[in-house]
Amino acid sequence: MSGRAYDLVHRTTYEYAQPVTDSYGRTTLTPRDLPDQRLLATSLTIDPEPADTGRHVDWFGNTTTYFGVTRPHTRLVVTARSTLEVSRAAPARADLPDTGWRAVARGVTGADLGVLHTDAAGVVALREAVLPSAHVTFVDEVRDWAAPSFADERPLADVVTDLLHRIRTELTYRSGSTTVSTTQAQLLAQGAGVCQDFAHLMIAALRVHGVPARYASGYIETRPRPGRPKLRGADASHAWVSVWLPGHGWLEADPTNDQLVDDRYVVLGWGRDYHDVPPLRGVIFTEGGGATPRVEVDLVPAGSEPFA
């Protein structure tokens, strides 16, 4: 299957006012290698050079890298580069099964392999995907907000479509309006958030109704307005939702853009929520303060002029 080929650069830079003696970090910056997303090449560089690195595949199947920088520095740069070929197509509604959301929820409770279209190991993953997690809690605000989308016997595919549309239309995207600790109740109260909030809200709505949902971390390719040149490094990290739709599998859905995920997206990894798959987290040792990271992402057709 041929698809769109991309060069991907994701660079995160921390600049500190005072020296940091040690930086320990963990990244989830290596894109998943999937049937509809081939990873052709990938590398991760850390500056200053770490004394120690280690890469493994985590519980969720994502490739993650540990690093330990143990000499003093005032600047830490983590750069991930990958070349990919993405052939993912957004499924048409007509191609999606009509299984009702209640049947799916009951199938998870009863471990009904026939209804769920999965095996025993799959049931474990689906049970995990209906539990609350670090950033997804079960509260009445979410239940009440979600209720109108969960009409009895409604096909799960339509529930998903409805949630995507409602989040896109009922909530405003506002950069900087939330932090990592914003709850779904706060999000609903303020009516504005960023893509991670929208993903968490949709996951919570599905899980409180017993439908398995997980969090996807990745990228979306941005296109300039007509007539404008594309700005380099201005592409975006992104987050969306993945819903278990028996007979189809995990259905990737983007509430920020009210659409199903296609070949303009690159998947880094899946987890229960943001907490499981942040692109980068770490611990630093310093007498000084932290630093706000500068993030640059460049997702361009393969062979474009390299991003500096």
Add this chain to the structure above:
Amino acid sequence: MTDLLSSPRPLGDGTIAHRPDWTWLPPGAAPTDADLTRAARQAEQLLAGHGVTYGAEAVDGDRHWRLDPLPVVVDEPEWARLEAALVQRAELLDAVLHDLYGPRRLLDDRILPPSTVLAHPGFLRAVDGLRLPGGRELVLTATDLVRDASGGWCVVADRTQAPSGAGYAMEDRRVTAQVLAPVYRQASIARLGPFFHALRKALREVAPPTAGDEPRAVLLSPGPASETAFDQAYLASMLGLPLVEGSDLVVRAGRLYLQGIDGLEPVDVVLRRVDGEWCDPLDLRAGSRLGVPGLVHAVRQGTVSVVNPLGTSVLENPALLGYLPRLARAVLDQDLTLPSAPTWWCGEERALRHVLARLDRLVVKPVVHGPSTTTVLGWRLTTAEREQLAARITAEPWRWVGQELVGPDVEPADAGPRAAVMRAFAVAHAGSYTVMSGGLARVADDHVVSSSAVGALAKDVWVLASQPTAPVGALREDADAGVGRAGAYGISPRAAENLYWMGRYAERAEDGVRVLRAVADRWDDYHRTPDSAGGQALAVLLEALTPAALPDGGEPVSVHPDTEHIGPRVPALRDLLLDQRTPGSVARAVRRLAAAAATVRDQLSTDTFGPLARIERTLRDERARVRVRQQAGDVLDVGPVPPGSVTAGLRPTLDRVLESLLAISGIAAEGLTRDVGWHLLDAGRRLERAQRLVAVLRAALVEHRPADVEELLLESVLLASESAITYRRRHQSRTDVARVLDLLVHDRTNPRSLAFTLDRLHADLESVPAPRSAAQRDHLLQGVAELVAELDTVVVGNEVSDDGRRVRLADALESILWRLREASDEIERVHFVRPTPSRALDDLWGSTYGEPSEGGAL
């Protein structure tokens, strides 16, 4: 007294006697009630003397470990059955752990519902697939057991995270054996030692292949504020492991190291008492200050083994209790021998209905305890509370279990505890599990002995043995087969610093007591005659030696409104002894001494804690006495304290405190090996002594005074410096400044002299490795030594300037004091560099996350 745990003695009518039974002893050997009362009192004293505590730090609070000397007695056949059942249980739990962090074949509704594990915060996905060398995952396990109504053992909880209590059990045995010595000697009771021996060997067996022949192990503690800090420190010293905290450790190039006082020292095995989730702020709980960033990585690299491995607390989920019989059949193909209290996990529909219907009769437990979720006794709730609980359970049923209360049927007429639990311990060793032949029993008057058992009493557990267990020779044979201490010095900069400050506070307290004694004597003699030579000397002493005891202002005040008597200000000398808030008080120094000692308990002789406890008790009792007197109106309504009562009761208290302080310094001098830690302790003491001596000389002797006043002053200075007797023996004539200075500054035969003290300080510092340049430290101390050598006592003693001051003495002492203070800072800089603070990398939340595309049309 009820006896709820000993081997049951069925009565004829089918019930069980819950009274102590001594029939196993030879006739006439049973202790009488009077014996037991006396034993209880002695036990209390011994435990206080050993500094055995439980619970968090509290001033004057009761956090003493309490022990009922009446032991739990289990006969040999019953124990043999229990032991086998505990081994089976440990093997089962170990196998479950292997599966949960491996193939996960057991996660199936027909065996173990997956959400019991998936929803438990102790299930650490970050360590999935990691294995401990040696074939075991569960190395150390503890089992909380109760007796059921028919007298059988029943498990109420498995402790698999980082079981506490083995140290307490050992201490309980020591104390019980001592206070019930006549009984203990006549009985053949199984020893606890083999368990600790097996634990040492177990730590060796799990060491990574990189460890070499002598694996180096540490005990990782959450710190002295931990509830079971005593247990941790005691275990560390029994196993010979350094007691370390997370900030003492660091991961470098895929290995774990102890940050020793002389650089990094590799660590191969970590016996942890920090909960798994807190052990690594990078891969586990972000923000944890109890762990080490990169520890999970080092474990993954196979260079360090953590015991118990990270993630074992998933087995503490009470929901598992209900599934263990099924698991035993699936995993071991055996029936589970040891029953658990009937437990229902609400994550299953039927169990949920069962629990909700019987909320008023069940113990309701969260699968994991949290700030707002703790164990609830259903029958204690009001109807409204029960409804609230039911709603919480229904909303998130997988978070809860209902458990039946299991316990003996105690006759209402029986006085004594109503609930009792015994913790048994097992350690993986040589292909099986070694069970401690004994355990930690706790009894309470309530229905349930909760883990934080406020008011619970501990008991020793005696397992009757028909013959002595494990001959001594066999034990000694492989006594070396354990693990070694990590590092050449095995002492972290944190421990080193605490030892140094221990030395300083001990000396500060001792000096404070001597000064108070000297001043109090003068007060008693002269406070009524302020114009006499003695009265003037007293005024100088108060100003010079105990300024903190004086009220602010500095003007003499009337001490009695009726008489208009003007005299020296009434000093709060008692505050300077008793009040921890008064700067420079003895009580404050003692408190800090105790706090420092608590953090380095594993470095000290246990004998240190007896005198320390006695000092604290003496001060506490005296505080209480003073309070009572004040409340009784003794000193109220008369305005200021009557001058006569300033020193009332002071002298005996000072004497008692000094006696214990001397015991502590004696133990340090005679009872500790001369290792790095000792030299730092001694250095702290010497530096403190030098500083205080110089400060006293400066405050008392710089001002020139009439000869009769000065003589009294000098005597007090000699007394406060513990040199009065020496002086009198050497000099029959009147006391003079030059000679006093000679004895206190130059005399190298006087252990209180500055020269002697500086020599010792120098020698101590020579014996301590200096990871950073000590040039400045040595330069300052060299300067002090030169100033001391150059000090001509006759000249500086006699040369008085026009304004009545000994200017050259003042200058010299000032220079010395300044250098000593600078040297102290330098010592801290050179030896005790504190770990750099850590913080989480700022998160990437919303940094440049995807804005929605224009109108949704990309």
